[in-house]
Amino acid sequence: MATGVTKPQLPVPVVAMVGLVSMAAGLAVGHLVAGFISPSASPFFAVGSSAVDLTPLWLKDFAVRTFGTYDKAVLLSGMAVVIGLLGVLAGLLSRRSGTPGLILIVVLGVIASTAVVSRPTAGPLDVFAPLLALIASAGLFVSLHRLALLRQRPTVDGATDMSRRALLAESAAAAVGACIAAVCGQLLAGRSGTEASRKAVGRIVPTVPTPPIPPLVDFSADGSPTFVTSNRDFYRIDTNLMLPQLRAEDWRLRVHGMVDRELTVTWADLTSRKLIERPVTMTCVSNEVGGPLISTAYFTGVLLADILKEVGVQHRADQVFTTSVDGWTCGTPTETLTDPNRQAMLVIRMNGEPLPIEHGFPVRMVVPGLYGFVSGTKWITDMELTTFEAKQAYWLQRGWAQRAPIKTMSRIDSPAASGRVSANTPITGVAWAPTKGIEKVEVRLDHGQWQPAELSTEVNVDTWRMFRLRGRWEPGAHVAAVRAIDKTGYTQTADQVPPIPDGASGWHSVQFTVL
Numbered sequence: 001m002a003t004g005v006t007k008p009q010l011p012v013p014v015v016a017m018v019g020l021v022s023m024a025a026g027l028a029v030g031h032l033v034a035g036f037i038s039p040s041a042s043p044f045f046a047v048g049s050s051a052v053d054l055t056p057l058w059l060k061d062f063a064v065r066t067f068g069t070y071d072k073a074v075l076l077s078g079m080a081v082v083i084g085l086l087g088v089l090a091g092l093l094s095r096r097s098g099t100p101g102l103i104l105i106v107v108l109g110v111i112a113s114t115a116v117v118s119r120p121t122a123g124p125l126d127v128f129a130p131l132l133a134l135i136a137s138a139g140l141f142v143s144l145h146r147l148a149l150l151r152q153r154p155t156v157d158g159a160t161d162m163s164r165r166a167l168l169a170e171s172a173a174a175a176v177g178a179c180i181a182a183v184c185g186q187l188l189a190g191r192s193g194t195e196a197s198r199k200a201v202g203r204i205v206p207t208v209p210t211p212p213i214p215p216l217v218d219f220s221a222d223g224s225p226t227f228v229t230s231n232r233d234f235y236r237i238d239t240n241l242m243l244p245q246l247r248a249e250d251w252r253l254r255v256h257g258m259v260d261r262e263l264t265v266t267w268a269d270l271t272s273r274k275l276i277e278r279p280v281t282m283t284c285v286s287n288e289v290g291g292p293l294i295s296t297a298y299f300t301g302v303l304l305a306d307i308l309k310e311v312g313v314q315h316r317a318d319q320v321f322t323t324s325v326d327g328w329t330c331g332t333p334t335e336t337l338t339d340p341n342r343q344a345m346l347v348i349r350m351n352g353e354p355l356p357i358e359h360g361f362p363v364r365m366v367v368p369g370l371y372g373f374v375s376g377t378k379w380i381t382d383m384e385l386t387t388f389e390a391k392q393a394y395w396l397q398r399g400w401a402q403r404a405p406i407k408t409m410s411r412i413d414s415p416a417a418s419g420r421v422s423a424n425t426p427i428t429g430v431a432w433a434p435t436k437g438i439e440k441v442e443v444r445l446d447h448g449q450w451q452p453a454e455l456s457t458e459v460n461v462d463t464w465r466m467f468r469l470r471g472r473w474e475p476g477a478h479v480a481a482v483r484a485i486d487k488t489g490y491t492q493t494a495d496q497v498p499p500i501p502d503g504a505s506g507w508h509s510v511q512f513t514v515l
C-alpha cells in the first residue's frame with residue numbers, strides 16, 4: 001500500500017529506551033519530592049497501596065498463600081515490571097509521532113495523582129509529588145523523542161552521529177539522575193526520627209511484676225516452636241508497603257464517639273498508667289491449616305477495660321472502631337474489650353523492648369482470643385465507640401467476617417512435611433485455643449487410633465501449648481495427623497474450612513518417611 005511516508009519510523013530499541021527512561025525518571029522525581037512532603041505521596045507507593053486496597057479477595061488470598069509474607073516484595077517488583085513495560089509501550093506507540101506516548105504518560109500521571117490524593121492520609125501538598133513526576137516524565141519524553149527523530153533524519157554530514165550521541169548522553173544522564181533521585185527520596189522518607197524516638201523511649205517497666213516463665217513450656221529441642229517468639233521471628237501481616245513513621249512524642253489516641261467523656265491519651269499519659277505484662281498468642285485469620293502465621297510474645301501495656309471505664313461507654317455502642325495512622329480500620333466487639341477477664345491491652349512493649357516499628361510502634365492493640373484483623377490495630381491513633389451497623393472496618397468491607405474469635409487449632413512442626421527421620425523421632429508441634437485453653441492433644445499415625453500426646457506446661461489460657469508424642473515408628477512412609485481438644489470440651493473436627501471469612505480449620509497432617 002503506497003502511502004506517502006513523510007516521517008521515518010524510529011527503531012524499536014530507540015523508542016523503547018526513550019519510553020522506559022522517561023517513565024523511570026518521572027517515578028524517581030515523584031519519589032524524591034515525596035521524600036520532602038510525605039512518604040505516602042510517592043506515586044510508586046501510592047499506586048501500590050491502592051492496588052493492595054483494591055485487590056479482590058481471591059487474588060489477595062492467592063498472593064498470601066503463594067508468596068506468604070513476601071507478597072509485598074512480589075507486588076512491588078511486579079509493579080516495577082508493569083510500569084517499565086508501560087514505559088516501553090509509550091515508546092513503541094511513538095515510532096512516528098511522540099503524541100500517543102505522551103498521551104499515555106499523561107493518563108498514567110493522572111492515575112498516579114488520583115492514587116496519591118485518595119490515600120486516606122493524603123495531605124494537601126501530596127499532589128505535588130505525582131504532578132512533578134508527570135511534568136518530569138512528559139518533558140523528558142518530548143525532549144528525548146525529538147532527539148531521536150533528529151538522529152533519524154537523513155543527512156550527509158555528521159549530524160546523525162551528533163544527535164545520536166546527544167540522545168544517548170541525555171538518556172544516560174536521565175537514568176543516572178533517576179537512580180540518584182529515587183535513593184535520595186528513600187533516604188528522606190526514612191529521616192522521620194521514628195527509630196530515634198524508639199531508642200529514646202528507654203526502659204519501660206511493668207507496674208505489676210510478671211511471673212517468671214515456668215519450666216517445660218516447649219519441646220523446642222524436639223522441633224516444636226519456642227514458647228516465646230523473638231520479635232524478629234514474630235509473623236507480620238499488614239497492608240503497608242511502607243512502615244508508618246510515628247514518633248512516641250507525637251502520638252495521640254483520641255477516644256470518642258458514644259462515650260460520656262471524650263479522652264485524648266498521650267505517650268506520657270499512657271506510660272504513667274498501670275502497666276501489666278503478659279504473654280499472648282496472636283494469629284492471623286489468613287493462616288492456613290499448618291501455616292506459620294502464629295506467634296507468641298510478652299506484651300506490656302494498659303488494660304483497655306480501664307480506659308473504656310474512664311470514658312464511660314454508652315450501652316448502644318457495640319463496636320470499638322479503631323484506626324491506625326495510615327487509615328487502616330478495625331472493628332472489635334465492645335463487650336470483648338470491657339471484659340475484665342479478657343485483658344485486652346494498648347501495648348507499648350514487646351518481649352522487653354519498645355514495640356518494633358513493624359509491629360505497631362509506638363502503640364498497638366492486642367486482644368487475646370481474636371484474630372488480628374478484628375483486634376490488633378498497629379500504629380493506633382483513633383478509637384471510636386460506635387455500632388457495627390454504623391461502621392464497617394477495612395477487612396469487613398472486603399468480605400471477611402465481622403466477628404472472628406480464634407478457632408481451636410493444632411499444627412505438627414516435626415517431622416516436617418516429607419521429612420526423612422529416624423525411627424524414634426518424636427512427633428511434636430503446637431495447639432492453641434486462646435481464652436479457652438488446651439485440654440488435650442491427640443495424634444494419629446497412619447489412620448490408626450488417636451493417641452494422647454504429652455503437653456507442655458500451660459502458661460495461661462491465652463497462649464499456645466506444645467505437644468509431643470514419643471514412639472518407635474516402623475521404617476517406611478507414614479502420615480501423622482493432630483487434633484486439639486479445648487477446655488470447653490470442643491474437639492477439632494476433620495472438616496477442612498478455608499481461611500475466608502473467619503479462619504481455617506481442619507486437622508493438620510504430614511507425611512514423613514522413617515529411614
Ligand SMILES: Nc1nc2c(c(=O)[nH]1)N[C@H]1C(S)=C(S)[C@@H](COP(=O)(O)O)O[C@H]1N2
Binds near residue numbers: 239284325328372373
Ligand atoms: N494498622 C494496621 N494494623 C493491623 C493490620 C494492618 O494491616 N494495619 N493487620 C492486622 C492483622 S490482619 C494482623 S493478623 C495483625 C498482625 O500483627 P503483627 O504484624 O504484629 O503480627 O495486625 C493487625 N493490625
Ligand SMILES: [Mo]
Binds near residue numbers: 284286372373
Ligand atoms: Mo491477619
